[in-house]
Amino acid sequence: xxxxxxxxxxxxxxxxxxxxxxxxxxxxxxxxxxxxxxxxxxxxxxxxxxxxxxxxxxxxxxxxxxxxxxxxxxxxxxxxxxxxxxxxxxxxxxxxxxxxxxxxxxxxxxxxxxxxxxxxxxxxxxxxxxxxxxxxxxxxxxxxxxxxxxxxxxxxxxxxxxxxxxxxxxxxxxxxxxxxxxxxx
Numbered sequence: 656x657x658x659x660x661x662x663x664x665x666x667x668x669x670x671x672x673x674x675x676x677x678x679x680x681x682x683x684x685x686x687x688x689x690x691x692x693x694x695x696x697x698x699x700x701x702x703x704x705x706x707x708x709x710x711x712x713x714x715x716x717x718x719x720x721x722x723x724x725x726x727x728x729x730x731x732x733x734x735x736x737x738x739x740x741x742x743x744x745x746x747x748x749x750x751x752x753x754x755x756x757x758x759x760x761x762x763x764x765x766x767x768x769x770x771x772x773x774x775x776x777x778x779x780x781x782x783x784x785x786x787x788x789x790x791x792x793x794x795x796x797x798x799x800x801x802x803x804x805x806x807x808x809x810x811x812x813x814x815x816x817x818x819x820x821x822x823x824x825x826x827x828x829x830x831x832x833x834x835x836x837x838x839x840x
Contacts, residue, residue, distance in 0.1 A: 678838040685709065686831040687813075689739060695821035702750070702818040707830065711757070712809040714836065716801040723802045728837040730794035734773050738785040740827030745787040750818035751775040757800055757807045766807045768799045772832075797834070 687707050695701045715726050734753060738745050753772040756765045775789045800811050815830070 677840075679835070680837075681835045683714075683834040683836055684831055685714070685834065686829055688829045689827050690830050692817070692826050692828055694825045695823050698823060699820060700749075700818070701821055702816055703821055704814065704816045706812055706814045708810050708812045710809065711801055711803070711811045714801060714834075715838070716803055716809045716811075718803050718805050718807070718809065725838055725840050726798065726801055726836065727839040728835070729797040729801050730835045731772055731791065731797050732794050732833045732835065733788055733790040735786055735788040735829075735831045735833075737829040737831070738826075739829055741824060742822060742826045743785055744782060745785065745828075746783040747819045747821055748783065748787055748817050749777050749820075750816075751787070751789055752816045752818075753813060755797070755800055755811050755813045757803050758810060758812055760806055760808055766804075768803070768807065770795060770797060770800055772813070794835070 687709060690705065690707050692705050693703050695703060714729070715722075717723055734751075736745060736748075736751075752774050754769060755772055756769040758764065759766050772795055773789045773791055777783075803809055813830070
């Protein structure tokens with residue numbers, strides 16, 4: 656059966672036709688391990704900001720318009736922090752605000768391609784544990800981040816601001832993002 660499919664594909668290719676390919680990936684998890692998070696500047700309620708970057712070309716980003724059109728959809732369904740290095744419980748986090756942007760080539764300045772990923776405020780006093788998972792109210796469209804212009808990098812910078820009674824010493828966490836991606840060719 657596989658041989659017949661290959662033969663059919665070759666006949667289409669020889670005839671000048673290309674097959675239509677649609678692919679849906681509903682459970683893509685991108686993880687940045689061991690992100691360093693700075694110590695709280697003071698005791699009590701405070702906030703810290705940290706950032707990390709990722710190569711968006713691994714998710715299909717390209718400055719080539721023809722390649723950009725092959726990505727039909729890219730949605731973020733949740734972002735998670737997993738406690739590592741120095742802490743075991745994330746119950747101290749009361750707020751988490753996250754944005755992502757594409758930096759401009761050469762300067763590293765922020766382009767207009769900026770997306771809010773999460774604006775979370777924890778209610779209640781139940782312990783969180785080692786993993787804090789934040790689902791947005793609805794899936795976040797990441798497509799603008801995967802379609803850089805010729806003046807933008809194929810890189811995504813994620814900026815996270817945490818608020819609460821944060822640790823007075825630096826610590827580490829894994830940051831994971833759950834995505835769905837649809838390709839069309």
